[in-house]
Amino acid sequence: MPHIAVVIPVFNEAEVLPTLLQRLRAVFDAAPELRWSACFVDDGSRDASVALIEAAAQQDPRITAVLLSRNFGHQAALTAGIAQVRGADAVVTMDADLQDPPELIPELVAAWRGGAEVVLAVRRSRRERGMRRLGFELFHRVFQRLTDQPVEANSGTFGLLAAPAVEAFTQLPEQHRFFPGLRAWVGFTRAVVEYDRLE
Numbered sequence: 001m002p003h004i005a006v007v008i009p010v011f012n013e014a015e016v017l018p019t020l021l022q023r024l025r026a027v028f029d030a031a032p033e034l035r036w037s038a039c040f041v042d043d044g045s046r047d048a049s050v051a052l053i054e055a056a057a058q059q060d061p062r063i064t065a066v067l068l069s070r071n072f073g074h075q076a077a078l079t080a081g082i083a084q085v086r087g088a089d090a091v092v093t094m095d096a097d098l099q100d101p102p103e104l105i106p107e108l109v110a111a112w113r114g115g116a117e118v119v120l121a122v123r124r125s126r127r128e129r130g131m132r133r134l135g136f137e138l139f140h141r142v143f144q145r146l147t148d149q150p151v152e153a154n155s156g157t158f159g160l161l162a163a164p165a166v167e168a169f170t171q172l173p174e175q176h177r178f179f180p181g182l183r184a185w186v187g188f189t190r191a192v193v194e195y196d197r198l199e
């Protein structure tokens with residue numbers, strides 16, 4: 001039975017974690033032909049996030065909690081989680097704040113089962129407006145000029161890596177990581193799944 005591990009960095013997400021857990025469990029329960037696990041990496045939260053993910057891990061053997069000793073930042077938390085689930089057949093990476101809908105995970109898995117080793121969730125629309133939107137657009141324009149492996153402008157953390165891509169990612173020596181950039185750099189057979197990113 002293929003093992004899918006979902007890695008979720010968490011920094012002060014107590015408000016949304018109960019909903020995320022509920023929606024994630026529903027996705028897992030709807031696909032009993034797969035072995036599921038979710039690794040929540042707490043990145044030094046100061047709210048009830050730790051208590052929530054520890055309680056979830058105690059109730060459900062599919063859930064594990066990794067507690068970092070302080071706030072290291074999104075990218076470091078993501079890297080810690082990916083290292084933790086080494087051995088899974090595929091790793092789904094997503095944010096905790098419900099901007100990445102868990103209901104898309106089966107589509108990412110389907111693309112992997114169809115032969116893709118790197119699956120990108122690409123937003124159909126960007127909700128950000130004004131300065132924040134301008135910031136994203138400028139960042140991507142500058143970043144594309146600096147790199148020779150283009151990063152899909154409308155993708156972020158959300159996506160899936162098959163075991164060989166996880167292994168390649170894990171072996172990279174970079175300390176200050178930009179996950180979408182390294183994911184573009186490692187290569188492998190790729191696929192895109194579109195979704196509407198939420199507020």
Ligand code: UDP
Binds near residue numbers: 011012043075077095
């Ligand atoms: N996050 C984290 N450490 C941080 C900041 C954020 O682990 O220092 C987590 C956060 O809980 C969320 C994900 O990383 O699950 C993305 O963070 P955020 O939503 O702030 O990023 P944005 O949506 O603005 O790109």
Ligand code: MG
Binds near residue numbers: 095097099
């Ligand atoms: Mg967010």
